[in-house]
Amino acid sequence: MRRWVRVLLGAVVVLSLGGAAAVTWLGLQGENTCVAALRDLDGRCVRLDAEPDVAHADLRPTGGRFEAPAQGLDVPLTSMAAAGGALDPPSLTEAFEVRDPDRTTAEGSRPRIVAVHAVRDGRAPGNAFFEPGARDPAVTVARGDELRVDGVAYVVERTEVLSKAAAAASPDVWGHRPGGEDRLVVLTCLQRAGSAGPARDNLVIQAVRA
Numbered sequence: 001m002r003r004w005v006r007v008l009l010g011a012v013v014v015l016s017l018g019g020a021a022a023v024t025w026l027g028l029q030g031e032n033t034c035v036a037a038l039r040d041l042d043g044r045c046v047r048l049d050a051e052p053d054v055a056h057a058d059l060r061p062t063g064g065r066f067e068a069p070a071q072g073l074d075v076p077l078t079s080m081a082a083a084g085g086a087l088d089p090p091s092l093t094e095a096f097e098v099r100d101p102d103r104t105t106a107e108g109s110r111p112r113i114v115a116v117h118a119v120r121d122g123r124a125p126g127n128a129f130f131e132p133g134a135r136d137p138a139v140t141v142a143r144g145d146e147l148r149v150d151g152v153a154y155v156v157e158r159t160e161v162l163s164k165a166a167a168a169a170s171p172d173v174w175g176h177r178p179g180g181e182d183r184l185v186v187l188t189c190l191q192r193a194g195s196a197g198p199a200r201d202n203l204v205i206q207a208v209r210a
Contacts, residue, residue, distance in 0.1 A: 039093065041123045041124060042122065046122065054090050057080045058080065059079070059080050059090070062078060066116070067148040068148075070146065071128035075093060076094045077150055089117050091117070095114050098113040098114070098115060109180050111173070113184075114186045117188065118130070126188030141156055143157060144156060147184060147205070156206070158206050161204070163201055164200065164201065167204060173185050173187070179208075183208055184209070187203070189203070
């Protein structure tokens with residue numbers, strides 16, 4: 001049986017508690033089963049180097065979908081809490097809406113936040129938003145593109161690439177904002193070809209309700 005290993009991704013972002021936590025994932029292909037592992041959108045088996053804290057993430061199915069029509073993305077939407085200060089979605093095939101991540105901000109005063117994983121040399125939901133297999137990948141989501149969260153439509157205003165530390169501290173992501181209840185922020189790792197270890201940057205997508 002042919003076996004090979006790839007470093008694939010890191011945790012999406014670390015919240016404002018600080019630190020530099022990240023999770024390394026290893027991909028194994030050519031196996032019929034996926035034991036203590038996950039599969040990406042193409043069914044590739046991805047073994048976890050360190051397992052996400054699923055219990056504290058308090059996952060709750062929403063029955064909804066996360067869609068990016070221009071990028072051909074349509075995946076289930078699950079609600080999650082931040083676990084231990086780290087935002088680490090425990091699936092490579094879903095999008096995760098984050099419930100009140102700072103524990104103090106009133107609902108409706110901060111943007112709606114959706115986190116998705118991206119993988120290196122594989123395909124998870126976040127891979128839809130940047131050019132695959134590039135050392136300096138171009139972002140493939142543009143101003144005016146539509147994103148839909150559980151049937152609610154948003155229009156992309158801008159995108160930016162931030163270090164994980166900068167994304168963790170960004171008031172545009174986590175803070176109180178005028179009209180925050182009508183805004184959406186999508187977070188994913190930006191994977192660069194030829195690099196090793198966890199991704200260093202996040203792609204941040206800012207959108208407003210249509």
